[in-house]
Amino acid sequence: MSMMQHFLTGMVIACSVTLWGCSNNNAAGTEQEVPFVMVTQPNTSYTEQKSYAGDVQARQQTPLAFRVGGQITQRFVDVGDQVRVGQVLATLDIRDAELQLNAARAQLESAQSAAQIAEDELNRFKQLLPTNAVSRSQYDAVENQYKAAMSNLKQAQSNYDVSRNQTGYNRLVANKNGVVTARHIEVGQVVAAGQAAYEIALNGDREVVIGVPEQAISEIKVGQPAWVTLWSKNGEKFSAYVREISPAADQSRTFTVRVALREGQQSIQLGQSARVFFVKNQDNALSVPLSSISATDGQAYVMVVQPDSTIRKVPVQIGAYGRDSVPVLSGLKTNDYVVIGGIHLLRDQQKIRPIDRQNRSVNIQAGG
Structure with missing residues (x-):
C-alpha cells in the first residue's frame, strides 16, 4: 500500500470518530421524543379468574367387602366392569x-x-x-x-x-348398580371380615375433585357457581357448582373441594382430567394490564400520560395479580391514561406520542 493510501485511510478514520463524537454530544444535549407509545384507560370492572386441575369421580363411591373371613375361591368381575344389583362378584371357600x-x-x-x-x-x-x-x-x-x-x-x-x-x-353380592373402579383381591387370597374387596362407583351424578391451597380456600363457598373443561374436549364448557368443601387440609396443605356437574353427565367418563374455573366480577374496581405495572424498591407504579404528552410516574397500590390484568386499589383515577408495556425503559417527565390499541393518536385533555 502506497503512502498516499495510508494517509487517506487515516483521514477517513479520524473524520468518522469526530462525527460519532459530535452525534453523541447532540443526543446528550437534547432529549429525544419517544415516537408512538401505546396507552389505555383502566377498566372500571375487574374480572378475576382462578382455575384448579382435578379429575372426574362419581359422587357416590362405596367399597364392598365380605361380612365373614375366608379364602377367595372365585372372582367374577374386574376393574371397569359394569355390575348390577344382586350380581355375585366373588365367593369364599x-x-x-x-x-x-x-x-x-x-x-x-x-x-x-x-x-x-x-x-x-x-x-x-x-x-x-x-x-x-x-x-x-x-x-x-x-x-x-x-x-x-x-x-x-x-x-x-x-x-x-x-x-x-x-x-x-360367603358370596359377595353387589347392592347397587355401578362400575368397578378398584379390585383388591385375588383367587387364593385369605381375607378378613370387612376387608375391602372391590370399590364401586355408583351410576348417577359425576363431580370433579380438586385441591385448593390454604391461602385460597376462604374464597370458595358451598354452592358457588363454576364451570368445567375437559382435556379431552377442548372448547366445551360444563356448568357446575361447589357441592362440598373438606373441613381440614390434607398432608399437602390443600383442601379437597368437590364440584358437582349440572350437565354433560352421560358424556363424561370417570377418571377424565378436568379443570375447574371460578370467576369473580368486581364492579367499580379499576384494573390495568399486567404490562402497565412495574415496581421500584417494592413499590408498584404506573406511567400516567399528562395533557402535554409527558409521562408521570405514579405509585399505586395493587391487589392480587390475575391472568391478564391486576386490580388497582388506590393511586389511579378512571380517566387517567396509562402506558402499556416497556415502562421500565421510560423516564419520568419524558415526552411521548400516545396511541391506542388500534394505532390511533390519543389526544388527552386537561382534567380528563
Whole structure:
C-alpha cells in the first residue's frame, strides 16, 4: 500500500470518530421524543379468574367387602366392569361354614327333642297335680326344666340362623348398580371380615375433585357457581357448582373441594382430567394490564400520560395479580391514561406520542 493510501485511510478514520463524537454530544444535549407509545384507560370492572386441575369421580363411591373371613375361591368381575344389583362378584371357600351350619343344625334338633320331652313331662305333671299324686315342689321342678329346655331351643335356633346367614355371606353380592373402579383381591387370597374387596362407583351424578391451597380456600363457598373443561374436549364448557368443601387440609396443605356437574353427565367418563374455573366480577374496581405495572424498591407504579404528552410516574397500590390484568386499589383515577408495556425503559417527565390499541393518536385533555 502506497503512502498516499495510508494517509487517506487515516483521514477517513479520524473524520468518522469526530462525527460519532459530535452525534453523541447532540443526543446528550437534547432529549429525544419517544415516537408512538401505546396507552389505555383502566377498566372500571375487574374480572378475576382462578382455575384448579382435578379429575372426574362419581359422587357416590362405596367399597364392598365380605361380612365373614375366608379364602377367595372365585372372582367374577374386574376393574371397569359394569355390575348390577344382586350380581355375585366373588365367593369364599364355604367348607368350614357348611361344617358350622351342620353342627348348629344338630344342636337345634337336639334342643327341639329336649324341649318336646320337657313339654310332655310338664303336661303329665299338670294332670297329676290336682289329685296330689305329685307334690308341688316336684311340679315346680318339672316346670323349670321345661322353661330351661325352651330357652335352650331358642338359643339353638338363633345359632342355626347365624350359621345359615354366615354361609350366605360367603358370596359377595353387589347392592347397587355401578362400575368397578378398584379390585383388591385375588383367587387364593385369605381375607378378613370387612376387608375391602372391590370399590364401586355408583351410576348417577359425576363431580370433579380438586385441591385448593390454604391461602385460597376462604374464597370458595358451598354452592358457588363454576364451570368445567375437559382435556379431552377442548372448547366445551360444563356448568357446575361447589357441592362440598373438606373441613381440614390434607398432608399437602390443600383442601379437597368437590364440584358437582349440572350437565354433560352421560358424556363424561370417570377418571377424565378436568379443570375447574371460578370467576369473580368486581364492579367499580379499576384494573390495568399486567404490562402497565412495574415496581421500584417494592413499590408498584404506573406511567400516567399528562395533557402535554409527558409521562408521570405514579405509585399505586395493587391487589392480587390475575391472568391478564391486576386490580388497582388506590393511586389511579378512571380517566387517567396509562402506558402499556416497556415502562421500565421510560423516564419520568419524558415526552411521548400516545396511541391506542388500534394505532390511533390519543389526544388527552386537561382534567380528563
